[in-house]
Amino acid sequence: MCCKTVPVLSALVMNVPLAADNLRVVLEVSPPHQTYDHGKVAGLTTAVVELMLHQAGLIPQYEVYPWARAYRIAESTPNVLIYNMARTPDREQQFEWIGKVGRYKFGFLKLASRSDIRVQKLSDLHHYVIGAQRDDFSAEWLRTVAKIPDTQLQLQADVVETWRLLVNGKLDLMIDDPSAIDDMLLKHFLEPSDIEFVLFVPELEQHTWIALKKGSDPKLIGRLRDAYQQVADSAELKNVMELGLPK
Numbered sequence: 001m002c003c004k005t006v007p008v009l010s011a012l013v014m015n016v017p018l019a020a021d022n023l024r025v026v027l028e029v030s031p032p033h034q035t036y037d038h039g040k041v042a043g044l045t046t047a048v049v050e051l052m053l054h055q056a057g058l059i060p061q062y063e064v065y066p067w068a069r070a071y072r073i074a075e076s077t078p079n080v081l082i083y084n085m086a087r088t089p090d091r092e093q094q095f096e097w098i099g100k101v102g103r104y105k106f107g108f109l110k111l112a113s114r115s116d117i118r119v120q121k122l123s124d125l126h127h128y129v130i131g132a133q134r135d136d137f138s139a140e141w142l143r144t145v146a147k148i149p150d151t152q153l154q155l156q157a158d159v160v161e162t163w164r165l166l167v168n169g170k171l172d173l174m175i176d177d178p179s180a181i182d183d184m185l186l187k188h189f190l191e192p193s194d195i196e197f198v199l200f201v202p203e204l205e206q207h208t209w210i211a212l213k214k215g216s217d218p219k220l221i222g223r224l225r226d227a228y229q230q231v232a233d234s235a236e237l238k239n240v241m242e243l244g245l246p247k
Contacts (some may be wrong), residue, residue, distance in 0.1 A: 023058040023220075025049070025081045026070040028158055031183035033084050033102055033240065036064050044240040045084050045101045049210060051236050052099075056227035066157030068134035078216040081224070084208040086137040095211040096221050099228035102208035103241050104177045106138060107200035110166075112193060117172050119198040122146055128172035129154060131162040138175045138204060145203065163188065175204065179243045 027034050033045040041062040053060050060081075065073070074082035075094055084102050085091070108125070110117045117128060125146055132139040134155045142148045154171055156162045163184045165171045176184075178197060185192060210228070212221060231237060 021058050022061050023053065023081055024063065024077075024079065025060040025083070026063050026065060026073050027083060028067040028070050029064060030067075030084065030159055030180070032180060032243070035183075044236075044243065045208075047236040048101050048231065048234070048240060049081075049083050051231045051234060052210070052224065052227045055230045056223050058223075066133075067136055067159075068157055071135045074211070075213060078213050079220055080216075081210065081212055083210045085211055086206045087209050087211075088137045088140070090140070091137075094214055096214060096216060098210040098212070098221070098224045099232070100207045101210050101237070101240065103243065104180070104204075104206045104208065105200065106175050106177055106204035106206070107197040108173045109176055109181075109195050109197045110173050111169075112196045114172065117198070119173070121199075122201070125173070125199075126152070128152065129170075131156060131165055131171040131174040133157070133159055133162060137206070141204065142175075160184075173198070 027041070027046075029036050031043060033043050034041065035043040035046070041060075041064065050060065063070075063073075070082060071085070074080050074085075075091075081098075085095075087097060108119060108130070110119075119125060119128070125142075125148060129152050130142060130148060131154045132142060134157060139153070139155055142153060143150070154162075154165060156165065159176070162171070162174050163176075166174050167188045167190070181195070184190075185195070210224070212224070
């Protein structure tokens, strides 16, 4: 995926007690799901992950990266947990899937002031420069399904940078979830009326997951799956799964 307060250009490793049951966890900054403020990782999905790890008797050692780097670490390193990752066909056999931890309804958005941008169907996207994140499932979808040429794709390290380019007029469109943009609006002194979602695509509706690379310790995988089942009915998981649903 996956995903807005400040860009994080290098690893930020949380200070946690050294113990046999530490677990390396990689993630991106993508509010409101994953945040990094004043040296602390938080957010809606982080709350679920922390509750699960507490049940498993594990202490997270967080490392915050741009999405592409977090993903590459997780896909190449056993026993490293990653969360808020879309479960795509290409990734299916690469990871052990622990449990759902988020729900997204992605659409294409533009600045409301850009009256020159008119999108009503997928083919209209071919007229515009579109931003997404490297190694995110949406970037692959833009290439393979929407058939957007590479010359019209601007792939960034994280969603923070994608938003910066949109606001500065370097992009025509980008992909995001309406329920997950408040932090970016605040950061750029924008009101909700300053942006406009122009197209939603059913294929971009996703649940996101907690996962580890195939080949990770089977005992660790079992421990995490058991712990996830213990938090499956928690208020924390309910809160994030209901984000954006009509009240």
